[in-house]
Amino acid sequence: MPGGIRNRRRQTLSSESALERRLGGVDATTVGIGSMVGAGVFVVFSPAAAIAGNWLPLALAIAGVVAYCNAMASAQLATVHPTSGGTYIYGRRQLGEWPGFLAGWGFITGKVASCAAMALAFGLYAAPEFATAAAVAAVVLLTGVNLMGITRTAWATRWIVSIVVAILVFVIVVAFDAEPIGQNLPVDGASPYGILQAAGLFFFAFAGYARIATMGEEIRDPKKLIPRAILAALVVTLALYAVLGLALLDFMGAGLLAATPAPLLAVGEVVGGGVGTTAVTIAATLACLGALLALIAGVSRTMFAMAREGDLPRAFASVWERFKVPYLADLAVAAVVIFLLLTQDVLAVVGFSSFGVLIYYAVTNVAALTLTERPWQAPKALNWLGLAGCLVLAFTLPLSSVLTMTAVLAVGLLGRAVLKPGRRRRPHA
Known part of the structure; x- marks a missing residue:
């Protein structure tokens, strides 16, 4: 093969460069919704009702307030730093290298575990007897x-979200319309602490919505579209969760809802028999795929940003010129997720990722506090409220989850200190 052709092919696969802005506002919003309407919507209501009881709507409202504060902080920062990496970049540029690394490392390690759990959830819905094999295939x-490119990701997510939301709307309508099958009795053990724990589950x-910010380098007119996409995705998802929660409470009551591990399947079975169960199963399967698709993209973009800044091996900053994707980062995420699926009980280890997510958003709010120019609808009080909310929810987590993720974060910080001693913050234009 002539040397020139060989060199061009090598350059096509391994050049380190910027990603390409190919996503519009609708695509970005769809990716955000796809990330949020995952397997959680099919399983979160039962454990949340078990600890919050009839106060379930309040728990959802608390989670919504914290999420809104975090979303506004992300939106503010995205207008200042419209590039890939999300809070890793925001923290790095507003607070310094170490806070940025803490956010990025927490996001990657936590969300890789979430990827594995989401893949396994897909396998359990799609092929219960071969769940792990189905998860790896997914x-x-x-x-x-x-x-194949971020536009393919957005296209696939758009179809998945459309089908899932349509089926969820069907469940909502039939749940409100059908004769209730449970009584709205108090749940034993419901307490203010339980309400906060339920809020954490919903959160x-x-x-x-962080997935939108992590892909900031691939969104057209990011200063305008990223904030709009983040808020639009959050509003749509919160509305869907709120109406669905009220419908389930109306149809089943808090007691029966708490005792039903898969309440949406129960609604489908009671109202539509086999057809209803099949529809909900299809929706759950597709929701897992949609969330997993967006998760892999979000984690790989954060890896790409960290590699470009030297916090991960530089190879992960390589961009496939043909499709403008960080292909080595994508492949690395897939490899680690498959490894976890084949070697770990991912449903057991994923709990620690919650603490990592809260650290990520805590850094987001602290970074947003340093901004001097801000719109009237995003005062500093929102950032303080978001920071406080993250810390409160963090300390309602099980101690084992907190300790495990703290150890993971410490290993990352120690590794960076050893591998990059004395490195100073790189100035940015």
């Missing part, structure tokens, strides 16, 4: 979609 397939179920 990771391979969706990584292939991501490698982690729809905390996917």
Whole structure:
């Protein structure tokens, strides 16, 4: 093969450069919704009702307020730093290298575990007897979609979200219309602490709006479209969760809802029999795929940003020129997720990722506090409220989750200190 052709092919696969802005506002919003309407919407209501009881709507409202504060902080920062990496970049540029690294490392390690759990959830819905094999196949397939370019990711997510939301709306309508099957009796053990724990469950179920910010380098007119997409995705998802929660409470009551591990399946079975159950199963399966697709893209973009800044091996900053994707980062995420699926009980280890997500958003709010120019609808009080909310929810987590993720974060920070001693913050224009 002539040397010139060989060199051009090598350059096509391994050049380190910027990504390409190919996503519009609708695409970005769709990716955000796809990240938030994942498997969580099908399973979160039962454990939340078990600890919050009839106060379930209040728990959802608390989660919504914290999510809104975090979303506004992300939107503010995205207008100042419209590039890939999300809070890793925001923290790095507003606060310094170490806070940025803390956010990025927490996001990557936590969300890789979430990817594995989401893939396994897909396997359990799609092929219960071969769940792990189905999960691995899903990771391979969706990584292939991501490698074909961010527009393919957005296109696939758009179709998935459309089908899932349509089926969820069907469940909402029939739940409100059908004769209630449970009584709205108090749940034993419901307490203010339980309400906060339930708020934490809801927060982690729809905390996917960060995916929009992590892909900031691939969105056209990011200063205008990223804030709009983040808020639009959050509003749509919160509305969907709120109406669905009220419908389930009306149909089942808090007691029966708490005792039903898969309440949406129960609604489908009671109202539509086999057809209803099949529809909900399809929606759950597709929701897992949509969330996993967006998760892989978001984690790989954060890896890309960290590699470009030297906080991860530089190879992960390589961009496939044909499709303008960080292909080595995508492949690395897939490899780690598959490794976890084959070697770990991912449903057991994923709990620690919640603490990592809260650290990520805590850094987001602190970074937003340093901004001098801000719109009237985003005062500093929102950032303080978001920071406080993150800390409160963090300390309602099980101690084992907090300690495990703290150890993971410490290992990352120690590794960076050893591998990059004395490195000073790189100035940015």
